Amino acid sequence: MKENLNDLQAFVMVARERSFTRAAAQLGMSRSALSHAMLALEARLGVRLLTRTTRSVSTTEAGARLLATLVPRLDDIEQALGSLSALRDKPAGTVRITAHDHAIVNFLWPRLRPLLRQYPDIQIEFSVDYAFTDIAAERFDAGVRVGDRVDKDMIAVRIAPELRMAVAGSPGYLEGRAHPTLPQDLTDHCCINLRLPTHGGLYAWDFEKDGQELNVRVTGQTVFNNTFLMLQAALDGMGLAFVPYDLVRPHVETGRLVSLLEDWCPVFPGYHLYYANRRQISPALALVIDALRYQEGQDKERTSGSPYAVP
Template sequence: MAKENLNDLRAFLVVARERSFTRAAAQLGLSRSALSHAMSALEARLGVRLLTRTTRSVSTTEAGARLLSTIGPRLSEIDQELESLSAMREKPAGTVRITAHDHAIVTVLWPRLLPLLQQYPDVNIEFSVDYALTDIAAGRFDAGVRSGDRVDKDMIAVCIAPALRMAIAASPAYLAGRSLPAVPDDLTRHRCINLRLPTHGGLYAWDLEKDGRAVNVRVNGQTVFNNTFLMLRAALDGMGLTYVPYDLVQPHIEQGRLVPVLQDWWPSFPGYHIYYANRRQISPALSLVIEALRYRPE
């Protein structure tokens, strides 16, 4: 098969999975018109329509769905073999793509991977901030980071951080003249800073726990973010109670800029884990990243 045809098949897979020429073009580094032209040319060569295009979305035809299910796994196998060949290089090199929560990147990944990048100039790392439980295979990521070690059976999870404690806090200015919440239900009578989850588009219910009793509280407020650090900023600016990792609010509490609330209900979750595909051999670059991030309790 001609090289350009193989590239067109790869492009078709991305369009079919993303269901959008715009998103697929951004991922492939192409213009939308160039990608659309390539797909039309592929359909013309094959003599069958693969994609149904509307003004709002793209979907596969029956033939397109068949091609997707047939060549998708095979191209993944080719990619894995090529990565295995590159792993035979003596000098670690290449790009490692990681999807992770912004808090994990700032507090764990970047501090530990910066020295690695300085030591190995031929290793590149691409970070993608995402709050969803990303399918790293579909997104063509080398690894992902999430809280806890529960991953699909074809994945390996490695602990990279200790348990993650969450906290609730607000500024003295917001709390002035208001009663402090004494029990979780009191949160519903306060202005809170919400987090919108990308997976289902809903607002995150605050998970709380005390003496083995777990509760979820759906809170309300004027502001909704999809970024932990902006939630913290809003709390510092007096916009209400925030629910973020304790390590972020700790220095502000110690310096009086924030006041802790419902401390005996603050929950802890399993620490961050990096997860990656269970393969016989991984690239030297990814291996270096995993070892640099591996959590080693003192």
């Protein structure tokens, strides 16, 4: 059975490479030995699988059907063997994650903190970034972004509920000023801007109501690249901020902030963890993914404000 499985794996390699020479190099065997193995396989099956020319190799109709049947099954076997190896290996090593600071504070850190205590040989490195980072190029194991739209060679796993945004300002700032009733009214206000790293531009605030979408470019005296510092500036009376509602809510409840344009503030798909589409991932990353995977009702809106805000 082992010999037959090896021949089937060799056939798949030849069919994929369309070359005995390249397939033999991949399999670590001679071209002659590979050719004889394929002839023996065809003889046992009683059907021709490959069409050979002086320049290339292609599958016959029978070969194409066999290839379509074999590939998913061989992949399943390889994945199962890889999973057994992962169970044998002790979870250890560093998992590098790039994410929005709000996602780290509210979702990643609360769930991964117990994991680190349970597995002392695992290290997690967080890197705060607002861009959709190329995790392969930047040597990250995973990244976090809003929504599940990722490149086709990536896998996205939901880790948080829907993300609701809010416009908020302090009573002190709003005193003597007209409250905005439409997104366009924000141009008459001092707003706290967010600098995006991707192109270096300022984030245009997104609004939506009854199917109408608006983008408003605001101005003000302050620009940050950190959500919590934007919230702190709003608490300090420096203008209006556009930040996740779960950060605003506790301050609205205590009267330190006023929530504005609530019927225009959008709701975005929740945070998703994305990682490379590999059949076998490290045991440490597998544990991180399982710990972060979102289940409906798992997280209620948090009642704590910014960790940097003065009580």
